[in-house]
Amino acid sequence: MSKYDLPKKFDHKDTDILRQFITETGKIIPARVTGISASNQRKVTKSIKIARFLALLPYTDMHK
């Protein structure tokens, strides 16, 4: 139904799942575009931000 793979529990280590919710430039895609529930969007956002801190996901494509 949904165009995204949504796990039961979001984890900052599941980079493949989180990568669906960032753009090529590394930005988090807004809820009005993803269309997922507000509750899920909050969880996605939180885990992306943790993954960025641990260098699992980029903040931007301008690194280096």
Added chain:
Amino acid sequence: MNKYEAVIILNPNLSSKVDEFKKDFEKLLSDNSFKIIKTEDVGRRQLAYSITNHNKGHYILFNLEGDPAKLLEIETKIKYNESIIRHLFLVVKEHTIEDSSLLIESRNKKPEISSENEAPKKEVKIETPKKEVKEVKEEKSDDSKEGTE
């Protein structure tokens, strides 16, 4: 008592000393009455951006249980450990029993592990040239004697 999930990124140049670090770290945890429920050695991984001029990092994950007040002491000690590039302690409601996706990913990439296994062979190789050097030195001393004659 809180349940914690810890991620520690080590300096990739110290990858061979990971076991030593693990022992030290486990000692530090047990000294502060922390219980280690699970450890995952993910191994070397490409970083999404460079941290203090490192492009790779050695990831280790821990599932812990302990006292929040003691955690501060651990963190102050970690701060001055130069082999740790980055660390994060997260409070979790429940620990995940399954292997993390990072560990599964690293298992699928086996070629890197085989290259690490070659490291001890290199050490053996280093020993042989040393002997050669000694022999060469002896020859040289002979030459110098001849020169003086």
